[in-house]
Amino acid sequence: MKDIKVLGGCCGNCDTVMKMFEAQAKALGVEIALEKVTDMAAILGYGVMKTPGVVIDGKLAHAGSVPSPSRIDAWLKE
Numbered sequence: 635m636k637d638i639k640v641l642g643g644c645c646g647n648c649d650t651v652m653k654m655f656e657a658q659a660k661a662l663g664v665e666i667a668l669e670k671v672t673d674m675a676a677i678l679g680y681g682v683m684k685t686p687g688v689v690i691d692g693k694l695a696h697a698g699s700v701p702s703p704s705r706i707d708a709w710l711k712e
Contacts, residue, residue: 635665636710641677641687642670647700648686658706666710 638655642648652670659666671677671689680689684698690709 635667637667637669637691639669639671639689641680641682641689641697642685643672643674645685650700651686651688654700654703654706655710658703659710662707662710664710 640648640651640655648670652668655666655668677685677687680687680694682694682697686700687697688695688701695709
């Protein structure tokens with residue numbers, strides 16, 4: 635199971651990333667634990683200055699934009 639955190643406040647992009655992970659994980663048959671992190675101190679703790687951010691298994695994987703579906707697929711297949 636992959637532990638995925640989407641970092642960001644109330645922006646629509648953060649919700650888009652959450653939905654993309656849910657859809658891609660379902661399509662690939664990968665089990666994930668998905669969490670949205672909105673606490674600014676926690677977000678800054680990952681070094682993210684621009685959201686949305688993506689943390690996979692405790693490591694920052696992406697920040698500042700909505701990742702492509704193919705990138706999400708690659709992360710889920712790792």
